Amino acid sequence: MSLQRPDDTDHREWLREKRLTPVERGYLLVLVYLDRRLRIVDYVELLETLYYRVNMQMPKSHTEQYNLDNKFWYWYPLYALGSFSVIAYLVAAVSGALLGFYYAPATTGDPSAAYNQIVFIMTDLNLGSMLRSVHRWAAQVMVAAVFLHMLRVYFTGAYKEPRELNWILGIVLISLVLWFGYTGYLLPWDQLAFWAGQIGVELFLSVPLIGEWLAQLLFGGFSLSQATLLRMYIMHVFIMPFVTTTLIAIHVGIVWMQGIAEPH
Ligand code: HEM
Structure with missing residues (x-):
């Protein structure tokens, strides 16, 4: 043929x-x-x-349906918080990929090797401290932007029918974003990381019935060890990026299909 x-x-x-x-x-x-x-x-x-x-x-927008000339609300800055979260996410992804060239969770079974990598990035690597700061700031800005975006959606009533599913997806997303941040926070394996990890294990251990199973799954045991760091690393650089990126794409795809809700 x-x-x-x-x-x-x-x-x-x-x-x-x-x-x-x-x-x-x-x-x-x-x-x-x-x-x-x-x-x-x-x-x-x-x-x-x-x-x-x-x-x-598509459902017609309020302004189209009633032929309203005043489209000022559309430019209201709070409506940009979702896109702002996406931009912060992209900055974190790019800076994180670059940091990945210089960081390893451990080389010898000794988690302090991870800390030494961070010291290397901060002191010896050209622009290393800037790269790390960009990544940390992007992550923190994203958490703040996602939270404020959620408030915007709540106070404009944009979670109501037909957008309930995207609201629920949003709850999943904010949980993922927090877990993404937490797994990254542990990677330097400094004092902050260690004690944040300690709090995390005990928090999960306190969950009724499945607590021990969760601690084992997420932290590799009931106390912190090399296994904890390795699990945080794999979640942070391998699992969470794929899951979060996919869900953000679905979330924004649904917004595209439904159109943005006007304030009620
Ligand atoms: C990774 C985190 C998130 C990203 C990247 C994201 C992104 C976006 C974007 C770009 C929009 C378009 C409208 C706008 O920018 O305001 C949007 C709309 C929406 N988001 Fe999110 N979002 C996230 C988390 C959340 C959370 C935590 C919730 C609520 C629990 C949520 C619920 C919604 C809803 C219901 C809409 C539709 C709003 C409307 O039609 O006016 N999102 N999101």
Whole structure:
């Protein structure tokens, strides 16, 4: 079976007849080259149709429905807190990936190796202390922004039907963001980290019925050890980024589908 487009006549001839600038000619040549192999024009048209149809079904915004001229609320800064959380998340992700080049939870079974890596980043690595500060600040700004975003959603009544599911997803997200921060907080394995870890184990141990199981699962035992640090590390750099990114994408996708709620 031939993969050539049926309308693939001699496009070079056709292009030659047109009076085109070199840039236009180059653009069309690349487009035709790709289209003959990947049918990109068809797929772009398909996406356009899909986008148009989906948007036709969206609940109309308050301003559209009642033809209101005053769209001032739309620019109200508190409506930007969700996007602000996404930006803080991206900054944390990029700076975290760079920090990952220089940090290891331990090399010899001795968790103090982790602390030594942090000392290295802070004192010897070029721009290391800045990189670490950017990561810490981004994480803290994100927690604050997500919390304020939640307050905005609550006080504008945006959690009401049909947006309850996104509210529930939001509760899951804020819990994940806090756990993300906590796992990162333990990684330097300094005094702050150690005692925060101690509080964490005991907190989970106090959960009725499944407390011991939870402490074992999340902290690798009932007291802090090398296993604790390794678990925090794997959760922080491997599990949490995938889970959180996926859920943020679903959350923002639902906002896109439903449109933003107006204040009640
Ligand atoms: C990782 C954390 C989060 C991110 C990145 C995020 C992102 C966003 C973004 C970009 C929007 C679009 C509107 C806006 O920016 O205000 C939005 C809307 C929304 N978010 Fe979040 N969000 C997060 C956490 C939460 C939390 C904790 C809740 C509540 C428990 C929540 C509930 C909602 C709801 C109900 C909407 C729809 C609001 C409307 O239509 O006006 N989100 N979110």
